[in-house]
Amino acid sequence: MQVMGVPVVGVVGGGQLARMMVPPAIALGIEIRVLAEKPDASARLAASAVGDYRDLETVRTFAKDVDVITFDHEHVPQDVLRALVTDGVAVHPGPDALQFAQDKLEMRRRLAEVGVPMPDWAGVRNAEELQAFIDEHGGAAIVKTPRGGYDGHGVRKVTAGTEVADWFADFDELLVEELVDFRRELAQLVARRPSGQMAAWPVVETVQVDGVCKEVMAPAPHATPRIHQVAHEIAESIASGLDVTGVLAVELFETTDDRILVNELAMRPHNSGHWTIDGSRTSQFEQHLRAVLDLPLGDPAPREAATVMINILGGPQGEAITDRFATAMAQFPEAKLHTYGKDARPGRKVGHVNVAGSELEQVAFVARAAAAVFDD
Numbered sequence: 001m002q003v004m005g006v007p008v009v010g011v012v013g014g015g016q017l018a019r020m021m022v023p024p025a026i027a028l029g030i031e032i033r034v035l036a037e038k039p040d041a042s043a044r045l046a047a048s049a050v051g052d053y054r055d056l057e058t059v060r061t062f063a064k065d066v067d068v069i070t071f072d073h074e075h076v077p078q079d080v081l082r083a084l085v086t087d088g089v090a091v092h093p094g095p096d097a098l099q100f101a102q103d104k105l106e107m108r109r110r111l112a113e114v115g116v117p118m119p120d121w122a123g124v125r126n127a128e129e130l131q132a133f134i135d136e137h138g139g140a141a142i143v144k145t146p147r148g149g150y151d152g153h154g155v156r157k158v159t160a161g162t163e164v165a166d167w168f169a170d171f172d173e174l175l176v177e178e179l180v181d182f183r184r185e186l187a188q189l190v191a192r193r194p195s196g197q198m199a200a201w202p203v204v205e206t207v208q209v210d211g212v213c214k215e216v217m218a219p220a221p222h223a224t225p226r227i228h229q230v231a232h233e234i235a236e237s238i239a240s241g242l243d244v245t246g247v248l249a250v251e252l253f254e255t256t257d258d259r260i261l262v263n264e265l266a267m268r269p270h271n272s273g274h275w276t277i278d279g280s281r282t283s284q285f286e287q288h289l290r291a292v293l294d295l296p297l298g299d300p301a302p303r304e305a306a307t308v309m310i311n312i313l314g315g316p317q318g319e320a321i322t323d324r325f326a327t328a329m330a331q332f333p334e335a336k337l338h339t340y341g342k343d344a345r346p347g348r349k350v351g352h353v354n355v356a357g358s359e360l361e362q363v364a365f366v367a368r369a370a371a372a373v374f375d376d
Helices: 016-028 056-063 078-086 095-102 104-114 127-136 161-170 225-241 284-292 321-331 360-372
Strands: 008-012 031-036 047-050 068-071 121-124 141-144 155-158 174-178 182-192 198-200 204-209 212-218 246-255 260-266 306-313 336-339 349-357
Touching: 008 016, 008 056, 016 031, 016 284, 031 056, 047 056, 056 078, 068 284, 078 095, 095 104, 095 260, 104 121, 104 174, 104 225, 104 260, 121 127, 127 141, 127 161, 127 174, 141 161, 155 161, 161 174, 182 225, 182 260, 182 284, 198 225, 212 360, 225 246, 225 260, 246 284, 306 360, 321 336, 321 349, 321 360, 349 360
Parallel strands: 008 031, 008 068, 031 047
Antiparallel strands: 121 174, 141 155, 141 174, 182 198, 182 204, 182 246, 204 212, 212 306, 246 260, 306 349, 336 349
16 A cells, blocks of 8 residues: 555566665655566565566556656567556656667667767668678678667677578668777766756776676776766767656767767666665665656765776576675675575676775775675
């Protein structure tokens, strides 16, 4: 039963992002309810319903007694989202914004209209069109499926138009992008309320391993004031131009010729922002809740000079990840350990480690060593 005067946030999706919204919801006096895909979902402690997020009646029933619907992922179908809006449900981010996180081709088209810098790109419908793009861009390119890709899935480097014949069989059109010569990958997170207020965290550097984020360094080392300014301006332009509400993550390339280019978008809390739980005055999860309820946003400033987040990928096989927590805690008391309540399997994100302090090199050393406790 809803308590009078207590706002209720409904989160569609029971993954680790929903799980990490629970502590700040409690602190803010917000009731949080989760529509989980299965009973043993990561956010099962807050799961008030289990069901298929693709089924309108399931989602409609879940949304009946909440003040706002938000998301752990971007996969809820557009017809479901738009039906909720027609029902009068507050949905943040809304379907008009989420469509650009759901379809990479539509994202590129809309960002071109907004005018933010991007890699050269095209939509291609067959091997011949793809080959023409490859030939015009130095003999290699990156091809992406418009829908369904994440953590390295749905992305291929190709040198011939025939290398994605299987994808052409499944999609009418694919996204092809120039192979960017980049120095490093960055990420810029910003939160935006429906009333328009925005707050941005410092730009961070991300390190990918096999297409999966492994490390985040906040703020990005050696980032000039210009880089921070450009990254902030890009993210704020996208948030305003696409009418995003909640947290927006913009993944960026810093190129070898000193450009900043937009790679991907996520309209929800993001892996590149997990450092904010322990390293920022307002975490991305608290800020997301504030934003979707149209409450004043918190201060995103860092608490320390440097924070490093290391993902625990895979974890110890055949044992619970928590079995090694005592070892990591004893050896590295300055480390903050976060587990997602998932069974370990190769490459799976099962937790992360945050360490904050005054010296980046020391912070990174401790964070990497603490995370290594969970390696096989």
